[in-house]
Amino acid sequence: MELQTLWFILVAVLFTGFFFLEGFDFGVGILLPFIGREDRERRAIINTIGPFWDGNEVWLVTAGGAMFAAFPHWYATLFSGFYPALILMLAAIIFRGVAFEFRSKLEHPSWRNFWDWSIFGGSAIAALLWGVALANIIRGVPIDASMNYAGGFLNLLNPYALACGIASLLIFTLHGAVFLTLKTTGELRLRSMRAAKNVWVPAVILSVVFMIYTYVETDLYLHLGINPGIIPVFSVLALLSVKTLLDNNASGWAFAMTGVAIAFSTATIFMGLYPRVLVSSLNPDWSLTIYNASSSPYTLGIMSMVALIFVPLVLLYQGWSYWVFRQRVTTDSHHEY
Amino acid sequence: MDILFLARLQFALTSVFHFFFVPLTLGLSIFTAILETAWVRTGNEKYLKLVQFWGRLFLINFAVGVVTGIVMEFQFGMNWSEYSRFVGDIFGVPLAIEALLAFFMESTFLGIWIFGRDRLPKAVHAASIWLVALGSNLSALWILVANSFMQAPVGFKMAADGSRAEMTDFGALLFNPNVWKQFPHVLAGGIVTGGFLVIAISTWHLMKGTRDRDAFITSMKFGTIYAFIGTIFVTMAGHTQMQHIMKTQPMKVAAAEALWETENPASFSLFTIGNEEKLEDVFSIRIPRLLSFLAYNSFEGEVKGIRELQEEYELRYGPGSYIPSIITAYWSFRLMVGAGTLMLLVSILGLWKIAKEDYRFSPFIGALFFWSMLLPWIANSTGWILAEMGRQPWIVFGLLKTEQAVTPASVVSAGELVLSITVFTLLYLMLAAADLLLIRKYAARGLEAGQ
Numbered sequence: 205m206e207l208q209t210l211w212f213i214l215v216a217v218l219f220t221g222f223f224f225l226e227g228f229d230f231g232v233g234i235l236l237p238f239i240g241r242e243d244r245e246r247r248a249i250i251n252t253i254g255p256f257w258d259g260n261e262v263w264l265v266t267a268g269g270a271m272f273a274a275f276p277h278w279y280a281t282l283f284s285g286f287y288p289a290l291i292l293m294l295a296a297i298i299f300r301g302v303a304f305e306f307r308s309k310l311e312h313p314s315w316r317n318f319w320d321w322s323i324f325g326g327s328a329i330a331a332l333l334w335g336v337a338l339a340n341i342i343r344g345v346p347i348d349a350s351m352n353y354a355g356g357f358l359n360l361l362n363p364y365a366l367a368c369g370i371a372s373l374l375i376f377t378l379h380g381a382v383f384l385t386l387k388t389t390g391e392l393r394l395r396s397m398r399a400a401k402n403v404w405v406p407a408v409i410l411s412v413v414f415m416i417y418t419y420v421e422t423d424l425y426l427h428l429g430i431n432p433g434i435i436p437v438f439s440v441l442a443l444l445s446v447k448t449l450l451d452n453n454a455s456g457w458a459f460a461m462t463g464v465a466i467a468f469s470t471a472t473i474f475m476g477l478y479p480r481v482l483v484s485s486l487n488p489d490w491s492l493t494i495y496n497a498s499s500s501p502y503t504l505g506i507m508s509m510v511a512l513i514f515v516p517l518v519l520l521y522q523g524w525s526y527w528v529f530r531q532r533v534t535t536d537s538h539h540e541y
Numbered sequence: 542m543d544i545l546f547l548a549r550l551q552f553a554l555t556s557v558f559h560f561f562f563v564p565l566t567l568g569l570s571i572f573t574a575i576l577e578t579a580w581v582r583t584g585n586e587k588y589l590k591l592v593q594f595w596g597r598l599f600l601i602n603f604a605v606g607v608v609t610g611i612v613m614e615f616q617f618g619m620n621w622s623e624y625s626r627f628v629g630d631i632f633g634v635p636l637a638i639e640a641l642l643a644f645f646m647e648s649t650f651l652g653i654w655i656f657g658r659d660r661l662p663k664a665v666h667a668a669s670i671w672l673v674a675l676g677s678n679l680s681a682l683w684i685l686v687a688n689s690f691m692q693a694p695v696g697f698k699m700a701a702d703g704s705r706a707e708m709t710d711f712g713a714l715l716f717n718p719n720v721w722k723q724f725p726h727v728l729a730g731g732i733v734t735g736g737f738l739v740i741a742i743s744t745w746h747l748m749k750g751t752r753d754r755d756a757f758i759t760s761m762k763f764g765t766i767y768a769f770i771g772t773i774f775v776t777m778a779g780h781t782q783m784q785h786i787m788k789t790q791p792m793k794v795a796a797a798e799a800l801w802e803t804e805n806p807a808s809f810s811l812f813t814i815g816n817e818e819k820l821e822d823v824f825s826i827r828i829p830r831l832l833s834f835l836a837y838n839s840f841e842g843e844v845k846g847i848r849e850l851q852e853e854y855e856l857r858y859g860p861g862s863y864i865p866s867i868i869t870a871y872w873s874f875r876l877m878v879g880a881g882t883l884m885l886l887v888s889i890l891g892l893w894k895i896a897k898e899d900y901r902f903s904p905f906i907g908a909l910f911f912w913s914m915l916l917p918w919i920a921n922s923t924g925w926i927l928a929e930m931g932r933q934p935w936i937v938f939g940l941l942k943t944e945q946a947v948t949p950a951s952v953v954s955a956g957e958l959v960l961s962i963t964v965f966t967l968l969y970l971m972l973a974a975a976d977l978l979l980i981r982k983y984a985a986r987g988l989e990a991g992q
Contacts, residue, residue, distance in 0.1 A: 255652035258607065262644045268614050269637030276629020276705075283618025283625075284948040290619060291961045295968055298608040302972060305604035309979050352622075353952050499630040500707045510638055518645045525649050528660055 207504035208494040211274035212481070214511060216474035218270055220467050222263035223334070223376075227466050228459075229253040229260055231380015233300055233327030234373075237320050239384065239395045243313075246320055248535045250304060252387040255529045257304060259522055261297070273507055277351050277497035278481045285345065285353025286337060289360055293333045300326030328373060335372025339365040342473055343422050344485035351492060364421040371414045374407040375443075375469075379462040382446065385455040389534045397450060400458070404447050411443060411469075422483075424476035435475065439468030547958040548620045548947045551965065555612050556929075557922050558969045562606035562976075564921050567681060567728065568735020569599040570674035572767060576760075577667045587756045590988040595739070595760070596670075600655065601979045605972050607648070612965070614640075620953065624936055624946035631697055631708045632687050639683035647676030681727050682720070689719035691937050692928070693789040699940075706940060719789065722782040723928075729774035730924070733884060734917035736768025740891060741914035742984045747900050748907045753988040758900055765891035772884045775920075779881065780835070787836050787844070790938060792854070792863060793931035795847045796870035798832060799825075807832035807844035810871075817867050820848055858939070865933040873923035873930070880920040887913045 232253050240246030253260075271279040283290060299322040307319035343364055346355040381403055384396035418424050428436070442464035449458040477483070481497055484490035498504065573596050580588035614636060617625050625632075650672040657666055690697075696713030697706045708714065743761040747754065787794050794800075799813045801820045809831035814823045833842040845853075847864055854863035887909060894900070902910065936943040 251656075255656040258648040259645065259652055261607075261611075262640060262648050265611060265614055265644055266637065266640035268618075269633065269640040271633075272614075272618065272625065272629055273633030273637040276626055276633055279618045279629065279633070280622035280625035283615055284620070284622035284952045287619055287948075287953045287957055288960070290615060291964055294612050294615060295964055297611060298968060298972070301608040302604045302975070305600060306975055306979065309601065309983070351626075352949060499633070503630045503634060503708045506708070506711045507634060507637065510641065514638075514641050518641065518649075522645070522649050525653050528653060528657060 207501060207508060208274075208498045209479070210508060211270070211498070211504055212474070212478060212494045215267060215270050215274065216471065218263055218267035219474075220470045222260070222267055223466050223470050224463050225256070225260035225263055227331075227376045228379045228383040228462075229257045230327040230331040230376045231378065232384060233323045233380070234331065234377050235380055235384065235396070235399055236327075237324050239381075239392060239399060240320075243316065244535045245392055246316075247308060248388065248392060248533050248537065249384065250307070250323070251533045251537065252384060254304070255525060258301075259525065261301070270507075274499055274504060275481055275492075275494065275497040276499060278492055281347060281351050281353060281492060281497075282341070282482055285347075285355070286340075286360065288357040289333055289337065293330055296326040296329035296333070298326075299323075300330070331376040332369040332373045335369035336360060336365045338372070338470075338473055339368030341482055342418075342424060342477055344483035344491075346486050347482060347484035347490050347492065348486065349490055351490075351497075354486070364417050367410065367414050367417055371407070371410040374403060374410050375462070375466060378403045378407045378446070379459075379466060382450070382455065382459045382462050385450070386459050387532050389532050392535065400450055401447065404450070408443060411440075415440075422476070424473070427476045427478075428472075433475075435468050436472040439465050439472060442468065544950045544953070544955050544958060545944055545947050547955060547962065548953075549943070551620060551958065551962050552616065553926075553929075554962065554969070555609065555616060555965060557925065558973075559606065559609040559613055560921055560925055561918065561973075562602050562609065563681075564727075564731040564734040564917065565602050565738065566599070566606045566677050567731025568733065568767075568771070569595060569602070569738070570670070570677050571732065572735045572739060572763070573599055574667070574670045574674045575763070575767075577670050581663050581667045587753075587759060590753065591756055591760055594983075594988050596654075597983050598738075598742075598980055601976060601983065603651070605976050609969070609972075620948050620958075621936075621946050622948040622952065624941065627705050627941050627946065628690070628937060629705070631690055631706055631714065634708065634711070635683045635686040635714070639680050639687075643676045643680035643683060645676075647673050647680065650676065678728060678731070681731070682724050685724050685727060686715060686717070686720050688928075689717045689723060690714065691935075692723075692786075692932060693717060693719040694937055694940055706937070718785060722778070722785045726775060726778035726782050726924075729771050729778050730917065730921050732771030733768055733775050734921065736764050736771050736888075737884065737914045737917050739764030740768055740887075741911045744902065744907055744910040745984070746987065748902060748904075751987045754900075756988055761891075761900065762895050765888060765895055768884070769888040769892055772881070772888050776881055776885060779878075779924075784836060784838075790932060791845050792847070792850045792865065793870065793927070794836070795845060795850055796865050796867045796931055797874035797927060798844075799867055799871045800832070800844060800846045801848055802846040803843060803849045804846065805833070805843035806830040806841050807836070809835065813871065815867060815871075820864075861934070863934060865931050870927055870931045873927040876923040877920045877927065880916040880923070884913065884916045884920070887916075 232249060236246060236249050240249045268279070303319040303322040303326065307316050307323070340360050343362070345353060345359060348354045378400060381396050381400035385393055385400060388396060442461040446458050446461050449461060479494045480491045481494060482492040573592060576588055576595060577592045579585070580592055650669040653661070654666065654669040654673060657669065661669070694706065695717045696708060696710035698709050700707050739760055743757045743764055746757040747761065783794065798810055799815045800807065800810070801822070806829070808827035808829045811826040811828060813825040815821065815825070816823055830840045832844050834840050836842060836844055847867070851863055855861070891910065894902070932938055934942050934944070936946045
């Protein structure tokens with residue numbers, strides 16, 4: 205396999221990992237003020253993701269670093285072009301990140317309320333914006349001949365991108381709710397179960413809307429061909445199965461299926477994109493591809509060796525940390541946050 | 542408004558603010574790990590209490606360092622897209638490795654450390670904080686590999702069309718001499734920052750006469766020795782780094798010294814008021830031969846002045862000004878060295894007090910120990926200001942000028958920059974206020990505070 209394709213896959217894998225992992229902690233953050241009605245409950249909810257959220261976020265930092273190293277033009281065009289959206293995203297991520305650490309450090313109810321709603325707001329905005337960003341990448345944005353973004357902020361807020369944003373917001377919320385049914389007990393678990401079932405309906409509807417809309421707005425299906433393969437199909441089936449699994453109290457399987465839905469739909473978008481990395485709406489020839497945006501073969505080779513050695517190691521110890529904290533969190537557990 | 546000015550302002554704001562928190566993370570992680578090792582080895586409850594006390598302060602500070610770090614990684618693409626295109630082939634690599642090798646380790650094991658005390662054997666728990674410390678300090682190494690390419694580019698060739706620099710030798714990048722001068726300096730800077738914070742808060746408790754006097758005496762001892770070792774290292778590392786910069790970026794040294802004319806032997810400026818337009822002194826007190834000594838460990842030796850270097854650079858790089866802001870370079874260098882000298886004196890005084898086992902400080906000594914915690918912050922910030930501002934007009938020395946590196950105004954407008962600067966400034970002020978509030982509260986609360 206050529207190195208550009210390998211790195212396209214690796215960047216896609218990093219983003220997929222990020223959406224899968226950070227997806228549920230976005231969802232938990234969004235549900236926090238609603239499922240957690242009093243302080244102890246909220247602390248228990250935050251503790252379900254307490255040991256993980258920071259490590260999950262590093263998937264984004266690594267994806268950003270990998271883009272920069274492997275496809276500098278992709279990184280430069282995307283990050284400068286989506287400037288106002290990224291500022292908003294960064295503010296959201298900053299707020300929720302410090303909120304986890306700060307919220308329980310003072311007793312005052314308004315202090316805690318402020319940070320709890322920061323966790324909600326930060327998680328919701330970030331979850332929404334990722335959908336918006338992804339939709340724009342595949343739909344195409346005005347990129348000129350010199351690889352520079354030539355549109356404004358409003359170009360990014362088209363109905364298609366907003367539909368994708370709401371879909372990602374709902375799917376992450378569902379993923380988080382299912383995660384909570386897996387990690388909590390008693391009343392909290394019942395409420396999470398109810399929330400999951402309630403969110404499932406609009407999540408499915410918006411996903412269907414998004415898929416039809418994708419047909420109208422992008423060339424994704426054209427790109428994937430008549431037989432799109434099992435990945436897009438499985439992502440739909442996985443999402444549909446979640447309700448039945450929840451009805452049968454199979455939280456573990458339901459979580460696996462929301463995970464599959466997120467991972468496979470992300471994969472579908474990247475497959476539809478390949479070998480492009482950013483579609484130009486002005487002229488197809490001006491799109492950024494893995495060829496015109498990539499680093500030199502030497503750099504890609506070095507990066508490949510580094511990834512080959514360290515990615516398995518990271519997976520191993522992150523997996524171990526999930527194993528260490530596999531038990532459910534109860535409102536009586538020892539609280540850190 | 543000028544987008545170059547605004548983009549530089551934003552970078553200065555975000556990176557200086559980020560680096561308020563990072564050195565403390567570097568230094569306090571190692572310090573906490575040392576205390577936890579003492580707990581594992583001795584089983585003395587005092588150490589456990591101290592681990593929890595310093596660990597909590599470490600965590601409050603850590604969160605802000607992490608979230609502001611994400612901004613750092615993103616803003617090369619956001620505000621410096623031309624730079625990212627030009628150096629991505631090289632600069633992106635250490636950044637990606639930093640995340641893969643250091644950030645994953647740091648964040649995953651921090652989660653394990655915070656939540657794992659009741660679930661893991663003591664030794665494994667202690668190992669996890671050592672891995673956090675290792676991860677933090679490795680991240681400093683990799684970001685300095687990246688920064689060193691900007692200071693003294695090596696291991697690259699220019700692309701055939703001149704559009705970008707391409708990596709030819711990863712080993713050369715990693716073993717760039719600049720990395721191994723700068724990394725010890727930053728590492729020791731972190732130790733010093735952690736050490737002086739420990740001294741300050743321990744002193745406060747000893748002066749107040751809070752409970753657990755015995756434990757605070759222990760942390761005073763540990764902190765003072767830690768700060769002293771750090772100060773010695775930071776001074777030595779700074780000295781060798783300066784000698785290295787003499788060779789790679791003589792203009793930075795000349796600007797930091799306000800040395801207009803080439804001198805041999807060269808004098809060291811104690812205090813200069815200069816005229817940057819005319820490149821001459823208005824008023825100056827100088828110590829003969831000292832600069833030659835600092836540069837070459839000998840009282841002889843030529844140090845080139847600003848005027849001669851400007852002429853040389855014009856011949857080599859074409860017409861234009863190659864002189865950085867001298868007032869910034871000069872005073873940031875003096876503040877850094879001045880703060881370093883004071884730290885050395887204070888830590889020696891601290892050692893003397895410890896040796897005499899005298900922990901009843903006079904109000905003056907107490908205030909001195911307490912407020913000395915600001916010194917490392919002054920030195921850290923001014924040190925980076927000198928490193929980055931002293932390199933101007935270059936963003937990558939000798940290869941790319943800062944004015945060529947900024948995102949074009951058609952992509953990110955001045956209005957958008959003003960907006961983002963406003964957002965970041967407000968956000969960062971709020972974070973700083975919340976962080977300070979919490980650190981104060983938990984520092985004052987003493988050892989009993991449990992959760």
